[in-house]
Amino acid sequence: MEQQNDLIAAIATPEAISALSIVRLSGKGASATVEKLMNLKEGRLTGRKRAVGDLSGIDYLVAISWPRGKSYTGEEMVDLICHGFPGTARKILEELERSGARLAVAGEFTRRAWMNGRLTSLDVLTLSAEYREGKNTETNSDLAAELAELTSEIEALIEFSEDHGVSGEQEIGSLLKRALAKTGTLTDRVKSAEILPCAFLMGPVNSGKSTLFNKLNGRETVVVSGLPGTTRDGATRTISLSGRRVEISDTAGCGGQELDSIALELTFGALSSGDRIVWMDPDCEPPSLGTEDKGSYEILKVCSLVDKRETDVKTGWLPLSSITEQGVEEVIQFITATEKGSPSWRLERMANLLRDAILAAENKDVALAAEIVAEVLRETQKPERAGDAVERALERFCVGK
Amino acid sequence: MSKEYQVVVIGGGHAGVEAAAASANVGCRTVLITPDRQKISLMSCNPAIGGIAKGTLVREIDGLGGVSAESADRTALQFRMLNMKKGPAVWGPRVQSDVAEYCRVQTESLSRVGVEIAEGLVVKLLGPSSRIEGVLLSSGTVIKGEAFVIATGTFLNGMLHRGTAAWPGGRRGDISAISLEKDIRERMFHVKRFKTGTSPRVVRSSIDSSVLEKQIFHEIGFRFSWGSKEAVQNIEPCWLTRTTARTERIVKDSLKHSPLYSGRIKGKGPRYCPSFEDKVTKFPERTGHPIHLEPMGRNSRIMYLNGLSTSMPEDIQDRIVRSLPGFEKAVISAYGYSVEYSCFETGEFDRTLRLRGSENLYVAGQILGTSGYEEAAATGLLAGANAAGRLCGKRETTPKRMDSYLGVMVDDLVSRGTDEPYRLFSSRSENRLNLRQDNADRRVFSLAGSLGTLSKKKTEDYAGRQNEYNSIRKQIYTKRAQGKSIIDLCRRPENTVEDIGGSLGLDYTDINTREILTTVVLDIKYEGYVKRAEKRHEARKRYGEVSLSFIEDFQLVDTITIEAREALNIRRPKTMAEAEAIPAVRQADMDALMLYLMKESVSRET
Secondary structure (H helix, E strand, C coil), rough: CCCCCCCCECCCCCCCCCCEEEEEEEECCHHHEEEEEHHCCCCCCCCCCCEEECCCEEEEEHHHHHHHHCCCCCEEEEEEEEEEEEEHHHHHHHHHHHHCCCCCCCCCHHHHHCCCCCCHHHHHHHHHHHHCCCCCCCCCCHHHHHHHHHHHHHHHHHHHHHCCCCCCCHHHHHHHHHHHHHHHHHHHHHHCEEEEEEEEECCCCCCCHHHHHHHHHHHCCCCCCCCCCCCCCCCCEEEEEEEEEEEECCCCECCHHHHHHHHHHHHHHHCCCEEEEEECCCCCCCCCCCCCCCCCCCCEEEECCHHHCCCCCCCCCCCCCCCCCCHCCCCCCHHHCCCCCCCHHHHCCCCCCCHHHHHHHHHHHHHHHHHHHHHHHHHHCCCCCCHHHHHHHCCCCCCCC | CCEEECEEEECCCHHHHHHHHHHHHCCCCEEEEEEEECCCCCCCCCCEEECHHHHHHHHHHCCCCCHHHHHHHEEEEEEEEEECCCCCCCCEEEECHHHHHHHHHHHHHHHHHHEEEEECEEEECCCCCCCCEEECCCCCCCCEEEEEEECCHHHHEEEEECCCCCECCCCCCCEHHHHHHHHHHCCCCCCCEEEEEEEEEEEHHCCHHHCCCCCCCCCCCCCCCCCCCCCCCCCCCCEEEEECHHHHHHHCCCCHHCCCCCCCCCCCCCCCCCCHHHHHHHHHCCCCEEEEEEEECHHHEEEEEEECCCCCCCCHHHHHHCCCCCCCCEEEEEEEEEEEEEEEEECECCCCCCCCCCCEEECCCCHCCCCCHHHHHHHHHHHHHHHHHHCCCCCCCCCCCCHHHHHHHHHHHHHHHCCCECCCCHCCCEEEEECCCCCCHHHHHHHHHCCCCCCCCHHEEEEEEEEHHHHHHHHHHHHHEEEEEHHHHHHHHHHHHHHHHHHHCCCCHHHHHHHEEEHHHHHHHHHHHHHHHHHHHHHHHHHHHCCCCCCHHHHHHCCCCCCHHHHHHHHCCCCCEEEEEECCCCCHHHHHHHHHHHHHHHHHHH
């Protein structure tokens, strides 16, 4: 396992003239490092402490320390609050680097918080969405808090309403609906932060891949011609489709030559789990792969250029024409489908569960609704690895977050 | 003078009766000692059996071969199913009982199974605690035995309080077991003080019931015991009234007279069965608290005021009661009071309900820290059966948390402890959709088998029901109705048990068929949830086996609370499960401990 708690440092505030700047330091030895630089007694910054003093003659500043398990990252952490001249923070950072700290990469603090169970994968994604939009809104934790509240309402209703002669079934229904609405908002946010797995447009030469690629891109970015083999170098682009961010790759066509089929195999071999392939062939020939194919990608078989076709399309193949737009919507649906196991997939699952809970409550089964809500609540608290979606989102953070 | 038995049960309340009956059913010569044989199984508080989770527990008692369920059916004045609108998993069957009849029928049950009844007051246990040899009665009689069950309820050094008055007693008009408590303390068992209370009773003819709301309940046909032939009939109504602003003001103005609020009672009271003083103090914004007027028996002259538990002085109780609509001229026949009593500390008994450090001394009922007739009866059954089973060379048995409310209760009492009288709630179970009243017999059948409490006849009856269950289940999976398969209909939330019965053409009016059909349909509806709950439980158990042995000093685990660190250093648990059992260790501490272990094991590997 990768050693995660080495000492990292970064400037956490924008590098501009301001009243104050913050330099953040996280990892094993954070406190000791600062104690030494500030000439403090050993242990002065152990635990949740604050110290004011001079740091290596650079600035007179405030150091705030957190013990392991109590900080943002979940590690031993120190924030140095210095005067807000860009040069000051930079000099402090250099000083820390000389004392053995490594400069943090983008999103590394948040990654550690996530690895240490301080943030759930959903928290990371909502944070990422907020960060991009520059505003603070509801998070996964808000939903969890609301569900916890809902749970106690339901339990009180089950155990005590008969004693106290009160009824509250309708109230439970409306609380459930509110939670559902919140899940919806959250799903939208997470979806906007998630980057979907890559979609590869593949198939023989001249099967209309670039035309579709341009169609999806909404503008002519790739040179398209009727001559076979116009696209020799694939083009990749991250675009927004149906409100989702998706990476689309237009690949070079394979014309049946030996080199092409090797390229095809290499491409298939390099696919990562969840990647989508739109296999386009006007003749409805599936990709011929020499070796046994063990990939966990998803494939959509498309019978392209269908406007020029006279015979029926083979079953299992989607008829597509970029000219008449037949089948384009289905392709978009395929490449923007929620990735199984991803945070938005989990949120959609939670929404479905909440719908079940509403139905149960409407059918006089509050106990069942309670069981389902408990399941949703567990889902919000799951610290499980969310995989690539979180990795991709973390890259979007600034250094120092 | 001395007599010899195999099992000696001390106390003739709800716990004692089930303990004695279970011991006799297992096959031991059993005696039950009570100060007053007229008061066996007397309901000291409200005249009702059952409730949410509690009613389900009563059915578990029946499935385990106990006697209370059948007696409750036979002496019921009215039946009510609580929580009808909240799902069949939390339906709470409850009956209003004829108190005097219940005592008589329970006493009869005891003699039917061959329990002897001895009148007397136990003042002392004889022999070393590790192996008790007998008990000494105040009359000087010695009763010898091989195993003992203490089920003294609120009588163990009981003190009654009303206003400024306080006097020793286990219940109004009864003695307090002061010497026995002293003996238990001298034997170095740890005890704590709990308190509970009861409401005033009023003379029926002094109430103007024309202004009260008559309580009539939807007849759905129910019985506690699978042995009862018929559903319970409703033969006596109850009445409902609500407190007025004047009632609440009288209580608020008189709080200084309440022994609860003037600090005379030191024991901890139940949060969930609160006195009226508590209700007014804790929910000052709430008004119009419901008060149920319940008959103490068939055509009884006395009515119980459920919801008005109080230990105010008598004159104030008169004023409180007369402030209720319809009660302007009410005459109180017995005033409410509080009782403070001793019970065993958590950690003194194990899951078989045997006291630690003793081979043959068991405890049951309120002295475990519980409250309620149903909780007492169920623990009584377990203690009595284990006491007798040990003598017959059987292995002691413990109920499982995932299988029954009895299991939930015993596990909670032993591993988590309680600092107030413990009442069962459906939400205490992690497997609520399975712990239903309809399938209680099946859930406890294997436990009944290992305890040896189920008679041959009851075992055969159960097997018959199981056959019918299988046959109905098969029909659901194979038959079709209106062009749809019945199993699909069954899984749809809007279809009720009655709908499914209709599509199968079953006789829904027959109580046996209806009960079994209900179980089949609900089992199918909740199958997925129940399986997942069991899987989660297994996962928790595995995590419970994680060793903590390499943590030398819990002070180093700085992510958990200081109290938890101290408690862990004192108790030195070997596994996560043992750590979880320590009351100062909360769930958040458990999670942090697990994370700590994971990190430590990683750093030791690298």
